Amino acid sequence: MPRPVVALLTDFGLRDHYVGTMKGVVLSVCPEAALVDITHDIAPQDVFSAALELAASYRYFPVATVFVAVVDPGVGSARRALAAESGGYYFVGPDNGIFSFVFRESTPTLVVELRERKFARSTISHTFEGRDRFAPAAGWIAKRTPLRSFGPPIDNHVSLEFPEAIVSADAVRGEVIYVDRFGNLITNIAGRLLAEPTSRVAHVTDRGNIRIVRTYAAVAAGELCGLIGSSGYFEIAVNRGSAAALLNVSRGARVEVFNAPMPGSP
Amino acid sequence: MPRPVVALLTDFGLRDHYVGTMKGVVLSVCPEAALVDITHDIAPQDVFSAALELAASYRYFPVATVFVAVVDPGVGSARRALAAESGGYYFVGPDNGIFSFVFRESTPTLVVELRERKFARSTISHTFEGRDRFAPAAGWIAKRTPLRSFGPPIDNHVSLEFPEAIVSADAVRGEVIYVDRFGNLITNIAGRLLAEPTSRVAHVTDRGNIRIVRTYAAVAAGELCGLIGSSGYFEIAVNRGSAAALLNVSRGARVEVFNAPMPGSP
Amino acid sequence: MPRPVVALLTDFGLRDHYVGTMKGVVLSVCPEAALVDITHDIAPQDVFSAALELAASYRYFPVATVFVAVVDPGVGSARRALAAESGGYYFVGPDNGIFSFVFRESTPTLVVELRERKFARSTISHTFEGRDRFAPAAGWIAKRTPLRSFGPPIDNHVSLEFPEAIVSADAVRGEVIYVDRFGNLITNIAGRLLAEPTSRVAHVTDRGNIRIVRTYAAVAAGELCGLIGSSGYFEIAVNRGSAAALLNVSRGARVEVFNAPMPGSP
Numbered sequence: 001m002p003r004p005v006v007a008l009l010t011d012f013g014l015r016d017h018y019v020g021t022m023k024g025v026v027l028s029v030c031p032e033a034a035l036v037d038i039t040h041d042i043a044p045q046d047v048f049s050a051a052l053e054l055a056a057s058y059r060y061f062p063v064a065t066v067f068v069a070v071v072d073p074g075v076g077s078a079r080r081a082l083a084a085e086s087g088g089y090y091f092v093g094p095d096n097g098i099f100s101f102v103f104r105e106s107t108p109t110l111v112v113e114l115r116e117r118k119f120a121r122s123t124i125s126h127t128f129e130g131r132d133r134f135a136p137a138a139g140w141i142a143k144r145t146p147l148r149s150f151g152p153p154i155d156n157h158v159s160l161e162f163p164e165a166i167v168s169a170d171a172v173r174g175e176v177i178y179v180d181r182f183g184n185l186i187t188n189i190a191g192r193l194l195a196e197p198t199s200r201v202a203h204v205t206d207r208g209n210i211r212i213v214r215t216y217a218a219v220a221a222g223e224l225c226g227l228i229g230s231s232g233y234f235e236i237a238v239n240r241g242s243a244a245a246l247l248n249v250s251r252g253a254r255v256e257v258f259n260a261p262m263p264g265s266p
Numbered sequence: 267m268p269r270p271v272v273a274l275l276t277d278f279g280l281r282d283h284y285v286g287t288m289k290g291v292v293l294s295v296c297p298e299a300a301l302v303d304i305t306h307d308i309a310p311q312d313v314f315s316a317a318l319e320l321a322a323s324y325r326y327f328p329v330a331t332v333f334v335a336v337v338d339p340g341v342g343s344a345r346r347a348l349a350a351e352s353g354g355y356y357f358v359g360p361d362n363g364i365f366s367f368v369f370r371e372s373t374p375t376l377v378v379e380l381r382e383r384k385f386a387r388s389t390i391s392h393t394f395e396g397r398d399r400f401a402p403a404a405g406w407i408a409k410r411t412p413l414r415s416f417g418p419p420i421d422n423h424v425s426l427e428f429p430e431a432i433v434s435a436d437a438v439r440g441e442v443i444y445v446d447r448f449g450n451l452i453t454n455i456a457g458r459l460l461a462e463p464t465s466r467v468a469h470v471t472d473r474g475n476i477r478i479v480r481t482y483a484a485v486a487a488g489e490l491c492g493l494i495g496s497s498g499y500f501e502i503a504v505n506r507g508s509a510a511a512l513l514n515v516s517r518g519a520r521v522e523v524f525n526a527p528m529p530g531s532p
Numbered sequence: 533m534p535r536p537v538v539a540l541l542t543d544f545g546l547r548d549h550y551v552g553t554m555k556g557v558v559l560s561v562c563p564e565a566a567l568v569d570i571t572h573d574i575a576p577q578d579v580f581s582a583a584l585e586l587a588a589s590y591r592y593f594p595v596a597t598v599f600v601a602v603v604d605p606g607v608g609s610a611r612r613a614l615a616a617e618s619g620g621y622y623f624v625g626p627d628n629g630i631f632s633f634v635f636r637e638s639t640p641t642l643v644v645e646l647r648e649r650k651f652a653r654s655t656i657s658h659t660f661e662g663r664d665r666f667a668p669a670a671g672w673i674a675k676r677t678p679l680r681s682f683g684p685p686i687d688n689h690v691s692l693e694f695p696e697a698i699v700s701a702d703a704v705r706g707e708v709i710y711v712d713r714f715g716n717l718i719t720n721i722a723g724r725l726l727a728e729p730t731s732r733v734a735h736v737t738d739r740g741n742i743r744i745v746r747t748y749a750a751v752a753a754g755e756l757c758g759l760i761g762s763s764g765y766f767e768i769a770v771n772r773g774s775a776a777a778l779l780n781v782s783r784g785a786r787v788e789v790f791n792a793p794m795p796g797s798p
Contacts, residue, residue, distance in 0.1 A: 003563045007552065013447035014280070014546070017323035020273065020304035024327035027300060031269045031328060034559060035302070036567070038552035044448055045506050057549035060663060061556035062563060073506055076481030126481045127503075128496030131326060181545035182576055215608030215658045230660030237659075240577050240605050279713035280546070283589035286539060286570035290593035293566060297535045297594060301568070310714055311772050339772055342747030392747045393769075394762030397592065 004142035005065040006033045009054055010130060011042040012070070018128065022068070022135040025121070029139025036061070045073040047096050051160055052178055055101035056231040058089055068130075068138040069093040076126030081114035081133055082157060083141060083150050090147070092138045094129070097160035104162060115151030165189040174234070176204075176253040183242025186235045187255045191228035194257060202226040203256045204236055204247055212257070216240070226257070270408035271331040272299045275320055276396060277308040278336070284394065288334070288401040291387070295405025302327070311339040313362050317426055318444055321367035322497040324355055334396075334404040335359040342392030347380035347399055348423060349407060349416050356413070358404045360395070363426035370428060381417035431455040440500070442470075442519040449508025452501045453521045457494035460523060468492040469522045470502050470513055478523070482506070492523070536674035537597040538565045541586055542662060543574040544602070550660070554600070554667040557653070561671025568593070577605040579628050583692055584710055587633035588763040590621055600662075600670040601625040608658030613646035613665055614689060615673060615682050622679070624670045626661070629692035636694060647683035697721040706766070708736075708785040715774025718767045719787045723760035726789060734758040735788045736768050736779055744789070748772070758789070 006026050012018040019040050026033055038057050042050045050071040058067055072079075072094040080095035087106035091099050092114070099108075114120070114133060119140045121132040137150060165174035165188050174189040185204065194200060194212075202210040211219065212226040219225045221240040224247075229235040234257060236243045244250060272292050278284040285306050292299055304323050308316045316337040324333055338345075338360040346361035353372035357365050358380070365374075380386070380399060385406045387398040403416060431440035431454050440455040451470065460466060460478075468476040477485060478492040485491040487506040490513075495501040500523060502509045510516065538558050544550040551572050558565055570589050574582045582603040590599055604611075604626040612627035619638035623631050624646070631640075646652070646665060651672045653664040669682060697706035697720050706721040717736065726732060726744075734742040743751060744758040751757040753772040756779075761767040766789060768775045776782065 005556075005559055005563075007556065009549075009552075014303070014305060015307040015447045017275075017304050017319045018446075020275075020302055021323040021326045023302045024271075024273065024323065024331070027269075027271055027302070028326070028328045031271075031300070034563070034567070035300070036552055036555045036559070037546070038549050039546060041547040053549045057553040057556065060553045060560070062560045065556070074483050077483035079483075125496040127493065127501075131496065180550075181547045217606050217609035227659065230657040230663065235659075280569070280571060281573040281713045283541075283570050283585045284712075286541075286568055287589040287592045289568045290537075290539065290589065290597070293537055293568070294592070294594045297537075297566070301566070340749050343749035391762040393759065393767075397762065 002062065002064070004030060004033045005036060005062050006030070006138050006142050007036045007038055007061055007065055007067050008040070009038040009042070009050060009067065009069045010040045010071060011044050011046065011050065012040050012130070014040055018130065022130050025131055025135035026139045026142070029136050030142040033139065033142045042071050045071065047071050047073070047098050048160060049178060050098050051101045054098065055105060058102055059087065061089070063088045064090065066090040066092065066138045066141045068134050069098045070130040070134055071098060072096065072129065075129050080154070081129065082111055083114055083137055083147050084108045084111040085147055090141045092134050092141065095158050097158045100160040101162060103159070110147050111154055111157050112147050113151040113154050116149060119145070119150055163188050165193060167193055171256050171258045173254070173256045175255055176249060176251050179244045179250055183244035184229065184235050184237045185243050185249065185253065185255070186229055186231070186233055189234040189255065189257060191232045191234060194228070194234060197228060200257050200259055202236060203258065205249055205253050207247055210236060268328065268330070270296060270299045271302060271328050272296070272404050272408050273302045273304055273327055273331055273333050274306070275304040275308070275316060275333065275335045276306045276337060277310050277312065277316065278306050278396070280306055284396065288396050291397055291401035292405045292408070295402050296408040299405065299408045308337050311337060313337050313339070313364050314426060315444060317364050317367045320364065321371060324368055325353065327355070329354045330356065332356040332358065332404045332407045334400050335364045336396040336400055337364060338362065338395065341395050347395065348377055349380055349403055349413050350374045350377040351413055356407045358400050358407065361424050363424045366426040367428060369425070376413050377420055377423050378413050379417040379420050382415060385411070385416055429454050431459060433459055437522050437524045439522045441521055442515060442517050445510045445516055448503070449510035450495065450501050450503045451509050451515065451519065451521070452495055452497070452499055455500040455521065455523060457498045457500060460494070460500060463494060466523050466525055468502060469524065471515055471519050473513055476502060534594065534596070536562060536565045537568060537594050538562070538670050538674050539568045539570055539593055539597055539599050540572070541570040541574070541582060541599065541601040542572045542603060543576050543578065543582065544572050544662070546572055550662065554662050557663055557667035558671045558674070561668050562674040565671065565674045574603050577603060579603050579605070579630050580692060581710060583630050583633045586630065587637060590634055591619065593621070595620045596622065598622040598624065598670045598673045600666050601630045602662040602666055603630060604628065604661065607661050612686070613661065614643055615646055615669055615679050616640045616643040617679055622673050624666050624673065627690050629690045632692040633694060635691070642679050643686055643689050644679050645683040645686050648681060651677070651682055695720050697725060699725055703788050703790045705788045707787055708781060708783050711776045711782055715776035716761065716767050716769045717775050717781065717785065717787070718761055718763070718765055721766040721787065721789060723764045723766060726760070726766060729760060732789050732791055734768060735790065737781055737785050739779055742768060
């Protein structure tokens with residue numbers, strides 16, 4: 001059996017002991033697990049961004065990696081807890097849509113509700129199910145406990161809608177869905193919607209005719225560009241700078257990719 | 267022998283190489299160790315918060331985990347360096363009270379002064395004993411070197427006082443001792459002091475009659491509540507928000523839990 | 533064969549999935565690797581600081597550790613990708629000088645260009661070579677693939693100049709090259725240039741006669757001092773405070789160490 005991997009994604013931050021405590025629990029169940037952080041700096045309660053980040057990263061992990069994703073505004077309430085298998089990977093977390101964009105790429109073969117008490121800690125805090133319910137479940141899945149042991153299959157898990165880009169004759173219209181640490185503006189416009197992207201130009205809000213290139217370094221330092229980013233989505237960037245700062249825009253900003261430069265645009 | 271675990275807690279932050287360097291040293295001594303971060307974002311020199319975070323997390327780790335905790339304003343000075351065993355776990359760090367709240371839960375069975383030079387690096391920096399003294403000691407303990415090999419037992423290690431809550435006929439009175447990343451205000455009022463907590467109300471500074479509930483989701487988004495948090499202490503929170511921001515309070519703020527709602531309070 | 537160690541240093545931050553995704557790729561190639569973060573909070577595109585941090589930390593890791601360092605303003609462009617062996621360690625990253633200060637300490641025994649496609653992912657993103665080129669190469673090196681398998685040896689890799697301190701009869705003159713999380717001002721003045729450092733005094737910009745001591749705790753809380761830091765370079769610090777904040781200086785600030793106190797200085 002290959003070495004099990006447990007990857008964690010939360011909005012817990014790294015200031016407090018919460019993530020470390022979850023890891024202690026995983027290792028208590030499955031001492032041989034390799035633990036990897038995806039990120040813990042999802043904005044508090046931002047399930048949508050968590051779902052995006054998980055979908056952008058999971059397929060780069062070893063097959064059978066167990067992902068425990070806890071951005072959970074409903075912690076302690078009656079919202080269900082899930083475990084799922086999708087695309088050869090395992091997922092553990094709250095039933096609030098956090099796995100939506102993984103499942104959009106690869107329909108889950110099984111989703112179960114986490115109900116079996118013996119795979120949770122003996123006391124379950126109403127404010128920290130990450131520690132008492134999700135981390136131990138991840139540990140048991142890493143030890144190859146079959147998903148069906150955790151509870152009954154369900155087929156009505158919560159799903160978030162992906163904001164689809166709109167394709168028309170002259171342009172593809174979308175929006176910024178994520179701003180990364182470099183200030184790159186990642187959109188909902190899939191690269192496959194843009195044949196010959198470098199023949200096109202992009203607009204962001206009222207800023208027009210942004211060149212589309214293949215690499216950041218194709219434009220001068222400080223200059224705006226558009227390109228297909230590492231997750232396959234169109235993004236707006238500034239070479240050696242921050243597009244978010246330069247354009248002063250954030251999530252939800254309108255982005256359009258036109259088939260040809262707009263005459264008279266600035 | 268189970269896989270050894272070394273868990274780290276410091277105020278070194280993650281901006282610089284310091285924590286990674288300590289891990290390199292641990293792995294140089296004990297290559298098979300699993301390394302887990304509790305947190306490295308303790309405010310610089312805040313030994314009290316470090317002691318709280320360590321006490322909140324250690325018992326969720328596998329038995330025999332080695333905790334190396336370095337928040338050390340006296341680095342390089344004559345303050346002693348310690349290794350200890352308590353509750354089946356091992357602890358390494360400066361003698362400044364950082365283990366006080368672990369030892370308050372579980373009296374240490376042995377505390378030794380780290381004196382044996384062969385378990386430290388050959389040169390010990392006056393500004394980074396985490397690298398040269400504490401990390402190698404943690405590695406050697408993870409390899410099951412008996413504590414007595416490190417130096418003489420001592421019985422007068424430094425101890426921090428826990429600010430105890432005060433119980434009276436009408437209320438339990440305490441204070442905020444920790445503010446977490448979500449803005450939850452964690453108090454020194456142990457949950458066991460509050461029988462039937464949901465029949466009570468809380469006051470924070472001059473803000474009165476805060477409802478006590480079981481889960482954040484029991485109140486509307488943006489609304490204040492009190493509840494027993496995951497470490498067993500009473501805390502003040504805002505559902506999907508920050509109590510610290512809403513109330514504009516920080517560590518030391520007065521918190522009172524009354525047996526019944528105060529008539530006339532806002 | 534000892535357990536392989538892969539240590540990562542980037543400017544990717546921890547907010548996004550990038551670092552976690554790289555780790556997933558390393559583990560996909562080399563499941564038994566121990567992964568260690570040096571730091572991911574290098575300022576975006578600051579190759580110089582990355583080179584300093586790597587040189588300050590690498591020699592504390594187990595022999596044969598593979599360091600993957602990605603601060604890469606030229607990502608996706610024609611700049612070369614490298615793997616190297618130096619001092620018993622391995623290094624993977626862009627050819628932009630990021631290994632300069634490691635190689636200054638220990639001349640590399642071999643530097644090769646990463647060209648062999650079979651040690652990269654099948655598709656290489658123009659914006660994330662860390663995931664598609666450097667992480668898999670690190671995994672293959674951790675599995676003990678000989679460096680010569682990755683591509684042809686080169687002898688003209690890019691090198692950054694270290695800003696050398698200037699020694700004169702009365703003083704050693706240098707500058708601040710790094711400011712750490714505590715606000716310590718780390719200079720380019722090697723400790724070996726300062727015989728009997730505690731008999732000397734330091735000036736920073738126009739602030740004169742700063743005492744040189746052995747430990748932070750040798751001066752009162754809030755007081756400035758100079759000392760030889762943990763990497764062997766002279767630094768300016770404030771006991772339990774931040775020298776950067778107190779002096780309001782940053783990288784590039786002028787620092788002088790005089791042989792004797794300057795009469796009449798403040």
